[in-house]
Amino acid sequence: xxxxxxxxxxxxxxxxxxxxxxxxxxxxxxxxxxxxxxxxxxxxxxxxxxxxxxxxxxxxxxxxxxxxxxxxxxxxxxxxxxxxxxxxxxxxxxxxxx
Numbered sequence: 210x211x212x213x214x215x216x217x218x219x220x221x222x223x224x225x226x227x228x229x230x231x232x233x234x235x236x237x238x239x240x241x242x243x244x245x246x247x248x249x250x251x252x253x254x255x256x257x258x259x260x261x262x263x264x265x266x267x268x269x270x271x272x273x274x275x276x277x278x279x280x281x282x283x284x285x286x287x288x289x290x291x292x293x294x295x296x297x298x299x300x301x302x303x304x305x306x307x
Contacts, residue, residue, distance in 0.1 A: 259291040
């Protein structure tokens with residue numbers, strides 16, 4: 210159930226303009242409406258994208274969240290190198306390129 214909540218939280222944060230603004234400003238109270246584990250809540254609050262990846266956040270949702278918070282290049286520079294080789298069931302399901 211929690212994995213669903215993690216992905217739901219990410220989706221809501223990047224699709225709701227007010228939530229996006231609040232979260233981007235550091236307001237982690239936006240996470241209160243989601244039934245997240247302590248690890249999920251911490252990873253979101255700290256914007257720890259590699260940790261979110263390892264918690265099986267959907268790759269597309271994770272990229273979209275990053276895109277509303279950072280320039281595209283930030284994700285490529287700061288996240289992609291850290292997630293190489295880290296299992297993610299969605300990424301593995303679709304078949305890792307290579």
